[in-house]
Amino acid sequence: xxxxxxxxxxxxxxxxxxxxxxxxxxxxxxxxxxxxxxxxxxxxxxxxxxxxxxxxxxxxxxxxxxxxxxxxxxxxxxxxxxxxxxxxxxxxxxxxxxxxxxxxxxxxxxxxxxxxxxxxxxxxxxxxxxxxxxxxxxxxxxxxxxxxxxxxxxxxxxxxxxxxxxxxxxxxxxxxxxxxxxxx
Numbered sequence: 001x002x003x004x005x006x007x008x009x010x011x012x013x014x015x016x017x018x019x020x021x022x023x024x025x026x027x028x029x030x031x032x033x034x035x036x037x038x039x040x041x042x043x044x045x046x047x048x049x050x051x052x053x054x055x056x057x058x059x060x061x062x063x064x065x066x067x068x069x070x071x072x073x074x075x076x077x078x079x080x081x082x083x084x085x086x087x088x089x090x091x092x093x094x095x096x097x098x099x100x101x102x103x104x105x106x107x108x109x110x111x112x113x114x115x116x117x118x119x120x121x122x123x124x125x126x127x128x129x130x131x132x133x134x135x136x137x138x139x140x141x142x143x144x145x146x147x148x149x150x151x152x153x154x155x156x157x158x159x160x161x162x163x164x165x166x167x168x169x170x171x172x173x174x175x176x177x178x179x180x181x182x183x184x
Contacts (some may be wrong), residue, residue: 007144014151021158022132029125029165033118041115047107054100061097065090121165128161 068087135154139147 007147011147013136013156014148018154019150019156021155025158025162025165026125029121032165033121036114036118038162040111041151043107043110043114047104048172051098051104054104058094058101061090061094065094083169087168125166131157 065087068083068090071083124160132154135150138150142150
């Protein structure tokens with residue numbers, strides 16, 4: 001009788017330990033997904049803001065450029081050379097803004113990768129819960145002699161998913177400004 005009580009206490013201790021570990025895993029994963037979605041929102045907001053600013057600036061610069069071209073005298077005097085310098089400076093600013101617009105449109109790639117990463121993590125948790133549910137059902141229908149083996153399988157499942165979930169988010173871009181970006 002004492003041996004069965006000891007086994008039962010040991011089994012309950014394993015179950016409570018597994019429950020605590022699972023709760024910690026779920027809490028941490030929820031925070032990770034929330035942070036990644038927040039990052040995605042920031043990237044999209046930054047991209048839209050940059051895109052609007054760039055398009056507005058580009059519009060104004062194109063208007064100025066048009067006025068300069070119309071005012072350029074045909075002869076090669078000092079005033080004409082100054083207007084040409086202004087024209088070239090404005091052209092460089094337009095090129096910079098066009099580059100910013102192109103970078104802003106690339107945000108879709110970043111968002112898609114963040115979503116894919118979140119989906120992979122979520123799928124891992126879903127598979128874990130399916131396996132744990134199956135093992136809990138096995139526990140209900142098994143003898144006490146089989147508890148240890150089933151609980152060990154559950155611990156292996158949790159450890160495997162934990163390892164997969166600890167993989168770092170591959171997308172490191174936080175703004176749409178110039179700079180490197182790590183993609184999958």
